[in-house]
Amino acid sequence: MTARERLKDAVPSIVLLVVAAFYAYTATAYDPQTRAMPLGVALIAILLVVLDLVSRGEGALARNLRRVLQGSGAKAPVPGLDGQAGQRHPALRELGAFAWIGGFLALVILVGFYPAIPIYMVAYLRFYAKKPLVAAVATAAVVTGLLYAMFELLLGYSVFEGLIMGDYM
Amino acid sequence: MLEAVATSVGALTASGGAIYLFVGTLVGLVFGIIPGLGGPTALALLIPLTFGIDTTAAMFLAGGIMGAIPFGGSVTAILLNTPGTAPNAATVYDGYPMTKKGQAGAALGAAAAASSLGGLFGILILFMVLPVAREIILMFSPPEFFMLAVLGLCAIAVSTDGKMLKGLIAACFGLMIAFVGYDNVSGAVRFDYGIDYLWDGISLIPALIGLFAIAQIVSLYLAGGSIADNPSAVRVSRVSDGIFAVFRYWKTLLRGSVIGAVIGAVPGVGGTVAAFLSYSVTVQTSRDPDSFGKGNIEGVIAPEASNNAREGGSLIPTLAFGIPGSAEMAVFLGLLVLHGLQPGPSLLINHLDVITSLMLSIAIASVLASIVCLAVARQLALITLVDVNYLVPVILSVSLVGAYALESSMHDVIVAVIFGAIGYLMIRFDYPRLPLVIAMFLGEVAEVNFRQSMMIARGDWTVFLTRPLSLVLFLLVILSLSVPFIRYLLRRRRASREALT
Amino acid sequence: MMKRALGLAAAAAMALAAGQAAAQDWPKGDVQLIIPSGPGGGFDTYARVLARAMEEDLDVKVVPQNVTGGGGLRGATVAYQAKPDGQTFAVFNVPGIIEPVINGESVAYDVSEIDWLGAMAFNQYVVVVGKDSPYDTIEDMKAAGEPITFTAYGSSGVAANRILCAEVGLECEIITGYPSNSEALLGVVRGDAIASVPPISTATAFNAKGDLKAILLMTERETPEFPDTEKAADAGYANLANLGLIRAFGLPPGVPAETRAAVQAAFDKALEAESVKTWAEDTGSAFEAMSGDELSALIESQTELLTRYKDVIAGN
Numbered sequence: 001m002t003a004r005e006r007l008k009d010a011v012p013s014i015v016l017l018v019v020a021a022f023y024a025y026t027a028t029a030y031d032p033q034t035r036a037m038p039l040g041v042a043l044i045a046i047l048l049v050v051l052d053l054v055s056r057g058e059g060a061l062a063r064n065l066r067r068v069l070q071g072s073g074a075k076a077p078v079p080g081l082d083g084q085a086g087q088r089h090p091a092l093r094e095l096g097a098f099a100w101i102g103g104f105l106a107l108v109i110l111v112g113f114y115p116a117i118p119i120y121m122v123a124y125l126r127f128y129a130k131k132p133l134v135a136a137v138a139t140a141a142v143v144t145g146l147l148y149a150m151f152e153l154l155l156g157y158s159v160f161e162g163l164i165m166g167d168y169m
Numbered sequence: 170m171l172e173a174v175a176t177s178v179g180a181l182t183a184s185g186g187a188i189y190l191f192v193g194t195l196v197g198l199v200f201g202i203i204p205g206l207g208g209p210t211a212l213a214l215l216i217p218l219t220f221g222i223d224t225t226a227a228m229f230l231a232g233g234i235m236g237a238i239p240f241g242g243s244v245t246a247i248l249l250n251t252p253g254t255a256p257n258a259a260t261v262y263d264g265y266p267m268t269k270k271g272q273a274g275a276a277l278g279a280a281a282a283a284s285s286l287g288g289l290f291g292i293l294i295l296f297m298v299l300p301v302a303r304e305i306i307l308m309f310s311p312p313e314f315f316m317l318a319v320l321g322l323c324a325i326a327v328s329t330d331g332k333m334l335k336g337l338i339a340a341c342f343g344l345m346i347a348f349v350g351y352d353n354v355s356g357a358v359r360f361d362y363g364i365d366y367l368w369d370g371i372s373l374i375p376a377l378i379g380l381f382a383i384a385q386i387v388s389l390y391l392a393g394g395s396i397a398d399n400p401s402a403v404r405v406s407r408v409s410d411g412i413f414a415v416f417r418y419w420k421t422l423l424r425g426s427v428i429g430a431v432i433g434a435v436p437g438v439g440g441t442v443a444a445f446l447s448y449s450v451t452v453q454t455s456r457d458p459d460s461f462g463k464g465n466i467e468g469v470i471a472p473e474a475s476n477n478a479r480e481g482g483s484l485i486p487t488l489a490f491g492i493p494g495s496a497e498m499a500v501f502l503g504l505l506v507l508h509g510l511q512p513g514p515s516l517l518i519n520h521l522d523v524i525t526s527l528m529l530s531i532a533i534a535s536v537l538a539s540i541v542c543l544a545v546a547r548q549l550a551l552i553t554l555v556d557v558n559y560l561v562p563v564i565l566s567v568s569l570v571g572a573y574a575l576e577s578s579m580h581d582v583i584v585a586v587i588f589g590a591i592g593y594l595m596i597r598f599d600y601p602r603l604p605l606v607i608a609m610f611l612g613e614v615a616e617v618n619f620r621q622s623m624m625i626a627r628g629d630w631t632v633f634l635t636r637p638l639s640l641v642l643f644l645l646v647i648l649s650l651s652v653p654f655i656r657y658l659l660r661r662r663r664a665s666r667e668a669l670t
Numbered sequence: 671m672m673k674r675a676l677g678l679a680a681a682a683a684m685a686l687a688a689g690q691a692a693a694q695d696w697p698k699g700d701v702q703l704i705i706p707s708g709p710g711g712g713f714d715t716y717a718r719v720l721a722r723a724m725e726e727d728l729d730v731k732v733v734p735q736n737v738t739g740g741g742g743l744r745g746a747t748v749a750y751q752a753k754p755d756g757q758t759f760a761v762f763n764v765p766g767i768i769e770p771v772i773n774g775e776s777v778a779y780d781v782s783e784i785d786w787l788g789a790m791a792f793n794q795y796v797v798v799v800g801k802d803s804p805y806d807t808i809e810d811m812k813a814a815g816e817p818i819t820f821t822a823y824g825s826s827g828v829a830a831n832r833i834l835c836a837e838v839g840l841e842c843e844i845i846t847g848y849p850s851n852s853e854a855l856l857g858v859v860r861g862d863a864i865a866s867v868p869p870i871s872t873a874t875a876f877n878a879k880g881d882l883k884a885i886l887l888m889t890e891r892e893t894p895e896f897p898d899t900e901k902a903a904d905a906g907y908a909n910l911a912n913l914g915l916i917r918a919f920g921l922p923p924g925v926p927a928e929t930r931a932a933v934q935a936a937f938d939k940a941l942e943a944e945s946v947k948t949w950a951e952d953t954g955s956a957f958e959a960m961s962g963d964e965l966s967a968l969i970e971s972q973t974e975l976l977t978r979y980k981d982v983i984a985g986n
Contacts (some may be wrong), residue, residue: 012242012598016338023345026360034355037616038348045341052334089391094597098590099391102385104565105586114571121562129558144464144770145561147570155214156731158700159570160579213709217731220722303879307860353739354847356825358740365747367780369739436853463875490859491876492852506715507722509952515878515927577735617847624845625819 006056013053020045100124112162117144170296173521177529180225180522189226192519193233194534197539200234201241203583204564205374205571206239207254208497215628216504224508228526231501235527236534238497239440239476240284243628244542247276247469248552249396251382256476258606261381262328263461263468270464271402273550278411280473281539281546283422286415287474288535290426291433291481297532298434299517302489309435311621312473312633316642317435318615321442321507321607323649324449327461330605339595340604346371347612354620368581373609375572375581379588380595382432382568385592389557389564392560396560397553397579408546414466421451421467422474429475436494440479441610447475453652477535481528487522488517623638691865695931696756700731704752704760708738711850712872715868716790716917717761719949723940741825742766743777750779754924756933759787764916765972766826772976773984781969785921785930787937789960792915792948792968793869794889795830798882800858806867808838808886808905810966817841819863821841821854829976830913830984833865834888836982837907852876869915870895871956888913894955934962 024042027035055065100120107116118140125136151157180186200211211234219227242253247264260280267276298305309317322340329336349360350370355368361367388397397403404469425447432443451471452461461468482495491513493499502512517524542549552560572585588596591669633639701724705717723730737745740780742763749760762784770777797808805811811818814969820826820835822844835842845863848854858866859881872897873882884899888910893899902910921933940946941959948956960968976983 011548012594016342017582020342020345023360026362030357030359031355033620034352034357035360037619038345038359041341041344041348045338045345048334048341052338055334093657094387094593095335097387097593101386101586101589105569108569108582113566113573117566117570119508121566124562125558131558139563141400143566147567151574153568156217157574157733159212160573160577160582169191209709216718217722217725260836306856310857310860310862353741353849356741356828356846365740365744366740368744468950488854490856491878492856493710494852496708499708500712503714503718506953507718507949509949511874511875511878511880578737619864620844621847624843627843627986 007075009056010053013049017046017049017053020049100128108160108162110162112165113159114144114148115162117147170521173525174529174657176522177225177526181229181529186226186229189222189229190233190530190533193530194237194537194541195233197237197534198241198538199397201253201538202244202380203571204245204251204253204568205216205243205573205575208235208495209500210575211238212497212500212504216500216507218502219508224510224520224523225526227504228523229530233534233537235480235497235501236288236477236531239288239480240281240473240535240538240542240657242278243280243284243469243473243476244549245281248273248282248549249382249560250385251564251568252377253608255377256444256479257472257522258377258381258441258603259444259472260469260476261664262448262462262603263465264462266462267469268550268581269398269465270398270466270555271397271399271553272406273403273553274408274546275411275414275466276404276469277546277549278408278543279414279469280411281408281543282412282415283425283470283473285539286422287426287429287537288477289532290423290474290476291430292532294427294430294478294485295481295484295528298430298485298557299488300522302434302485303514304434305434306486306489306590308638310636311618311625312636313642314618315615315640316437316633316646317432317442317620318611318618320642320646320649321446321611322615323548323646324442324445325604325607325654326448326650327452327458328607329601332599335600336604338626339600339602340608343605343608344612344615346376346605347609348616351615366578366584370613371531371584371609372575374575375585376588376609377606378568378572378585378593379590380606382643383585383589384592384602386561386565387589388596390561393557395554397485397656400554405548405555406550408543411466411469412543415470418467418470421470424450425471425474425618426478427515429478429577430482431549432475433479433494434485436486436492439485440495443475443479443482444472445607447471449649453649458656479508480535482499484501484528487512489514520535561603570655571600571601572595675961678875678986693761696929697730698755698757700733700751700757701728702758703732703734704745704749704758705736706738706742706749706760706763706766706859706984707736709736711806712728712793712869712915713742713763713917715955719946720761720790720919720940723943723946724936726945728936743770745964747778749920750784750922751849752922754922754926756921756925759919759921759933759937760847762918762920763826764827764918764969765976766824768969768976769825769983771827772980778822780923781973784925785923785925786965786969787919787921787934787964788941788962789919789968790917790941791871791956792914792916792960793871793956794887794891794911795867796870796873796884796888796893796899797834797867797886798855798858798873798884799865799866800861801881801883803864803883805887806883808840808901808907809967811865812838812840817843818865819843819845821845821848821857821863823848823851823854823867823868826915827851827854827867830888832982832985833913834867834910836979837910841883855882858882871954874954886910909975912971914970914972916960916965916972950982 011051020042027039055062104120121140122136191626200206238605242257243260245251245253246257246260264276325340349367351358351368358368427519428447429443448471450459451467476617483498486492486494487498493502505512569582622632703716703717703721707713716736721734724732737748746767773823800806821830822831831844851868854866855876884896887893887899887901890911
C-alpha cells in the first residue's frame with residue numbers, strides 16, 4: 001500500500017476523530033453532571049478511533065492490535081446484513097444515487113408529497129431505469145393512489161403540501 | 170376475571186366487534202410494514218376515529234393494531250433489510266441473509282409462527298402475572314433500569330459481526346447521538362448547535378429509516394438486479410419449513426417470549442431492548458454462534474417471539490400504575506382518557522371487561538396477522554425477484570412519507586435522508602450498523618438512570634450491587650460478556666487436546 | 671334624505687356581508703393544535719379533549735400535533751412562530767414558558783405577545799409521601815434533622831418543589847429526570863425518595879389504590895379527594911397557594927381581529943361543550959374554564975410570583 005492509498009484509507013477515521021473532538025469540545029461548556037457521560041463517551045470514541053488508525057499499519061504493534069481488537073483487517077466481510085460491505089462502486093454512481101434521493105427530497109419540500117411522488121417515480125423509472133413509459137406511469141399511479149387512499153381518505157390525515165402551497169415545515 | 174373474558178368474547182362475536190378487530194389487524198399490518206409508521210402513529214391517527222364508537226369496540230380496534238404491528242414490521246425487515254418498526258431491527262440480522270439466499274418464504278413462515286405464538290405467550294404471561302404486577306413494577310428502580318440498559322448494550326458485543334473495534338466505535342457514536350437534546354435530569358439542552366429541531370434530540374424512527382431503508386435503497390440502486398442472489402431457490406423455499414422450524418426451536422421461542430414479556434413490562438426500556446436481548450441470548454447459548462448473521466432461522470424466531478410477547482408485558486405498568494410501558498402505550502393511555510377511563514389500577518376494578526377485550530384482541534390479532542400474511546407469503550417472497558429498479562422509487566417514496574407521518578415534520582424527513590447517507594457510508598467503510606442503533610436506543614435510558622441512581626444513593630457507587638435485583642442483573646452482564654471468551658478458551662483447549670492425541 | 675338612508679342601509683349591508691365573509695374566512699381548512707409535549711400526558715389530554723369538542727361545531731378537523739423537545743420550549747417556539755392566520759393555535763405550559771425567561775435564558779417568544787384564548791384548568795400542587803411514611807406534616811419533615819428527598823418531573827415541577835422548600839424552610843434534595851409526574855410518584859412509592867410535589871389531579875389519578883398520603887395541599891380551594899389534608903394557608907404558608915400549572919390556550923401574535931374573533935367563538939363554545947364536562951367528571955380531571963383576560967391576569971401574577979423566587983428556582 002502506498003502512503004497515498006493509506007492516507008485515503010484513513011479519511012473516514014480522521015473525519016470521525018474530528019467529529020468526536022468537536023463533540024467533546026462542545027461538552028466542556030456544560031456543568032460537570034451534565035457533561036460527564038457525553039464527554040466520557042466522546043473521549044472513549046477518540047481513543048478507539050486512534051486505535052483503529054494505529055492498527056491499520058503493518059508493524060508488529062498493528063498486527064497484534066488487529067488480532068486482539070478484531071480491527072479493520074481481522075476478518076473478511078461476511079455476506080449478510082452488511083452484505084455489500086466494502087464493495088466499491090464508482091464514486092460517480094454513488095453520487096448519482098444520492099442525487100436522485102436529494103432531488104426527490106427537494107421536490108417534496110417544494111410541492112409536497114402527492115405531486116412529488118409521481119413526478120419522481122416516472123422520471124426515475126423512465127430516464128434512469130429506462131422502463132417503458134406505461135410501466136412507469138402505472139407504478140407511480142398505484143403507489144401515489146394507495147398512499148392517498150390510506151392517509152387522506154381512510155385516516156383523514158394530510159401529509160406535507162409543500163412550501164409553494166404555503167405549508168410550513 | 171373469567172366473567173370479564175366471557176363478556177369480551179360475547180362483545181367480539183356480537184355487534185360487529187370482530188369487524189373492528191379485523192380492520193385493526195389490517196391497519197396494523199400495513200402500518201407495521203411501512204417503515205416509520207408504527208404503533209404510536211397508527212393509534213394516534215385512529216384516536217379521532219374512535220370517538221364515535223363505544224369503548225369496547227375501540228379496544229378491539231386498538232388491540233388489533235397492537236397485535237398486528239410487530240409482525241407487519243418483520244415483513245420488510247426480512248424481505249428488504251428494512252425494519253418496519255424499531256423493534257424489528259434485530260430481525261434484519263438473520264432475516265435478510267435468508268432472503269438473499271432465496272429462503273424468504275421460510276423466514277416469513279418462521280416470523281409468522283414465532284409472532285403468533287409469542288403474542289399468545291405474552292398475553293398468557295400477563296394473565297398469570299397480573300395479581301403480582303404491582304410487586305414486579307416496584308422491584309425496578311433507577312439502579313435496575315441502568316443495569317438493564319447495560320445488559321441491552323451488551324447485545325452490541327454479538328452484533329459487531331466480527332468487527333469488534335469498528336462496532337465499538339459505532340456504539341460510541343450512537344451514544345453520542347443519544348445524548349443530543351434536552352437533558353431531563355438537569356433541564357439543559359445539549360449539543361443543539363442552535364438548531365431547535367435538536368432540542369428534542371434526534372428522533373430514533375427517522376434515523377432508523379435512514380440507516381436501513383434509505384441506505385438499502387442506495388445499495389439496491391448500485392447493485393441492480395434483484396434482491397435474491399439465488400432466484401431459483403425462492404420458488405422452492407417453503408413457508409411451512411419456517412413454521413416447523415419454530416416448533417423445532419421451541420426453546421428459542423419460549424425464551425424469546427419470556428424475555429419479551431418481562432422486559433416489555435419495564436417502562437422506558439421496552440420492546441427494542443427485548444428483541445436485541447432475546448437475539449443475543451440466543452446467539453450466546455447456541456452451539457454454533459458463528460452461523461448467526463448469515464441466515465440462521467433461530468435469529469428470526471428469537472426477536473420476533475419477543476416482539477409480540479412484549480405487547481402483553483407493556484400492559485403491566487399501565488394496569489398497575491397508569492404508567493405507559495412504551496411509546497405506543499402512552500398513546501393508548503391518551504385514547505383511554507378520551508374515552509373517559511382513568512388509566513391505572515382502577516381500570517382493573519371498574520372496567521375489567523375493557524382490559525380483557527384489549528388482551529383478547531391483541532392475542533387474536535397476532536395470530537390473525539400471521540395467517541393473513543402466510544396466505545400471501547409466497548407472493549410476498551416474489552418481491553425479491555422483482556427488478557430493483559422498480560423497488561427503489563417505491564421504497565423511497567413510502568419511507569419518506571412514513572418519516573413525515575411520525576410527527577408531521579419535514580425535519581424528520583431530512584434527518585432520515587441524512588441518516589441514509591450515514592448508513593450507506595457505514596456499509597461502504599465497513600462499520601456495523603446495529604451497534605449504532607442499539608446505543609442510540611439505550612443511551613438516554615442508561616444515562617438518566619445512572620444519574621438518578623447516583624442522586625438516590627448520594628453518590629454511593631455500591632448501590633448497583635447492594636440491591637438484590639440490580640446485583641442479579643449485574644451478574645448477568647458479567648456472564649453475557651464472558652460467555653464468548655469462555656467459549657473461545659474451551660474451544661482452544663479442545664483443539665490443543667485433539668492436536669495431542 | 672331618502673338617498674342617505676339608502677346609502678346607510680347599503681353600507682350596513684355591505685359591512686354585514688364583509689363580516690360574514692370574514693367569519694367564513696375561518697376555518698380555511700383543518701386547524702392545527704400544537705401540543706408541546708408527547709402523547710398521553712396532561713397537556714396532551716386537555717388539548718385532545720378540546721380538539722374533539724371544537725370539531726363538533728366546525729366543518730373541519732382540529733388536528734392535535736405533538737411538538738416535543740426542550741422540556742416544552744420547542745413546541746412553544748413553533749406555536750409562537752406559526753403563521754398568524756388562525757389555522758394554528760396551541761396549548762401552552764404556564765409557568766413552563768415563563769421559567770426560562772425568568773432564569774435569563776434566551777427564548778424565541780415573548781409571553782406578553784401571545785394572543786390568549788383562555789384556559790381549561792389551573793392545577794395546583796399537593797405534597798405527598800408514601801402511605802407508610804413516618805411524616806404526617808411539613809413540621810415532621812423539618813424536625814427530621816436531615817435533608818428530605820423529593821422526586822420531580824419537568825422544570826415546573828422542580829420550580830414548585832424548590833419554592834415549597836424555600837417557603838417552609840426545609841432542606842431538600844430533589845431527584846430529577848422522571849419522564850412524567852406519574853413516574854415521579856411511582857418513585858416515591860418504590861422508595862427512590864421520601865416525597866413529591868405533583869399537581870393535585872395527577873396525585874388523585876395515581877392514588878386509586880391509596881399508595882400515597884397527602885400532607886399539604888398547596889391551594890385554597892376545596893379538595894374532596896384529600897378531605898383531611900391541611901391547606902397551605904392553615905399551615906401558615908399562604909404564599910404556596912398561588913402556585914399552579916395552567917392549561918392555557920393561545921394564538922401566535924398577529925392574527926387579524928376578525929379571524930381571531932371566529933377562533934375565540936369556536937374556542938368558547940368548545941369549553942361549554944357537554945363532551946368536555948362529561949370527560950372531566952368521568953376521569954376526575956380538574957376543569958375550570960377561564961377567559962383570555964382572566965388567564966392574562968393569572969399569568970401576570972404567576973410571573974410576578976416566580977420572579978420573586980428567581981434565585982430559588984435557579985437552585986441557588
